[in-house]
Amino acid sequence: MGSDLTLEFEFRNKRFRDAEKGLRSFHHHLKASWDGSAKVLSQELRAFLDEIAQAMVLRHSGAWPGGTGSETLSKRSGKMLQSIVDSVVVNGQTFSTIRGTIGGSMIAGVQEFGATIKPKKAKYLTVPLPAALNSDGTPRKKSAREWDNTFVARSKAGNLIIFQRRGTQIVPLYVLKTSVTIPPRLGMRKTLDVGLPYFVEKSMDAIVRAVATAKGA
Template sequence: MGTEIRFALDFRNKRFNDASKGLAALAKELNADWDGAAKVLSKELQSFLNSVAEALAKRHGNAWPGGTGEKTLSRRSGKLVASILSSVTVTGTHYDEIKGYIGAAFPGPVHEYGATIRPKTAKFLTVPLPAALNPNGTPKKKSAREWQNTFVARTKAGNLVIFQKTGTQIIPLYVLRTMVKIKPRLGMQETISAGLPYFVDRAADQIVRAMLAGASK
């Protein structure tokens, strides 16, 4: 999950597709040191990526199950959102070395791009039903094998289900599937792309302002 950000700069009626060359020309004109632009760019990139992470945390922060929609995920354990917030990193000390990173721990990539999941060794995937989940949507057990007094039966609808017998109660715990399709809902790339024009304009403006301020000292 990555996006390359390129800067262009207009100076003296000339278009510099490589902004570093344009900044160098501006610095020469102002008799200033443009290497200080790296600090400004680093700060702006950090701010931008933090805003992306916070937007994703807000979008996917509603409680399970109501928080799940076409473009949203319900908050369950909170680990996915926490991994996004803590992932933001900016490195580099020179303008052409500045790099920013934002990511998500597994299953983040699955929710970003979507996936078709099939069992690796067993015949079926066990998809937990509400009775096998905690109030926040996390599984009560690590696997279906940890439940006692269970049996498999086919429902009237034709689904294979793992049931648990508790006294006189028969409780559906898992539905068995040969595959599960997961829709792309995270929207990290989409959020980054939507904010890029604003980020590029602001970063370029702040860099030029810093250079002008330095030249006037």
């Protein structure tokens, strides 16, 4: 920077006119404690992604079936939510190499982006009805084939249903569908976007404190 160059910047509603001197000083101390500052950034990124994962757990832990809405999912086995928590990874030792990822299982991806599911081999998908589910919404059997005394018939509404004979009762177990469309309801990307500015501000505050500590050491 030349001596005749004037830089101004605003941070937290305070305007700094002598930016050149301030930035030179900050750069000097940041460079002197680069590894420590990168470590702080890595820690803040890990904390941020862990918070996003926990936000997903809290949002989608309502009891089945009432917890399912336009932007929420009922908690069933809990495996999908745990896959999100377990997916958080932060790698890298410097500012240029630090990377953080968050994802989850294939089911989490489907719930995040939405999808139309079609049968791969069979003609129909078997969508379980309440009688084929446990109280938490998980399937009682791995497949419709595991049920005894079943038959297929068309309902009054025109849907193909797998029924089971239970003595004198006829119980609907599954509805047969050629495809099922799942809307996006997880909301991970939206939560990341909302939280990102707070992460940046919190990280910079932590880095500045780390640099100040290193300067005073």
